[in-house]
């Protein structure tokens with residue numbers, strides 16, 4: 001089944017490429033025009049939890065259906081870029097028909113030369129190699145930016161969510177299944193951090209050394225000179241949390257830290273459980289050195 005779908009995808013791609021030659025500059029691969037079925041568009045926007053507060057950019061926007069649906073269904077603003085002027089005309093017409101020209105725009109532009117800094121949501125239906133070429137740029141976007149890709153993943157940057165759905169009207173009605181991947185751009189947390197809590201009325205220092213691969217975080221915390229491994233760390237956008245157990249004043253204490261990363265600072269709370277030192281206190285951490 002999966003093999004048959006791959007064949008179909010390749011065939012649809014090859015057929016469309018013959019009619020719609022779209023060449024990006026340099027060594028950037030050609031991405032053919034294959035529209036995302038409307039049901040898949042709706043699911044992509046639902047996965048990204050799009051709201052009226054969002055600014056969505058569709059990279060290779062085709063007839064503009066993703067940007068137009070985000071505006072008409074959720075009130076989001078945004079723009080799409082496409083190399084093909086025919087697609088830009090179609091997208092503008094689509095926006096007019098749906099009365100969202102005050103919220104969206106379409107530009108004939110190379111996606112690799114597009115400023116993405118305004119985006120809170122990026123959508124794309126490109127190719128695996130293009131996704132990989134875009135990956136460093138996407139990872140540098142504001143932490144918390146949601147990225148949704150139809151059908152193609154991002155190599156070893158594992159998605160935060162993935163669904164597969166039937167898409168009966170895919171490939172001009174030939175039908176197929178669609179994969180949808182969601183990533184939340186993680187804050188950069190690798191390196192050294194220090195903080196101090198008041199525990200049992202006394203100042204207690206914590207020195208963290210975090211390592212990170214995309215949204216996956218691990219590391220150690222040094223408490224009273226002793227390093228302990230942190231456990232169960234999660235990083236979703238700028239929201240970081242982890243746990244560890246350490247001895248304080250001779251008592252075993254479980255710690256749960258959670259906070260919001262903002263550049264070189266984290267602000268949140270620490271929950272300590274176990275014995276007389278149980279407490280919930282403010283947690284502020286500051287960076288001592290970034291990972292090289």
Ligand SMILES: C[S@@+](CC[C@H](N)C(=O)[O-])C[C@H]1O[C@@H](n2cnc3c(N)ncnc32)[C@H](O)[C@@H]1O
Pocket residue numbers: 022023024025028030031032033034035036058059060061062063064065066081082083084087109110111112124125126150
């Ligand atoms: C598979 S279609 C997806 C269209 C639309 N996003 C959707 O999901 O329905 C890919 C689109 O990307 C456009 N495209 C390909 N390479 C591009 C590039 N380097 N810059 C901008 N657009 C590009 C193509 O013209 C095509 O319309």
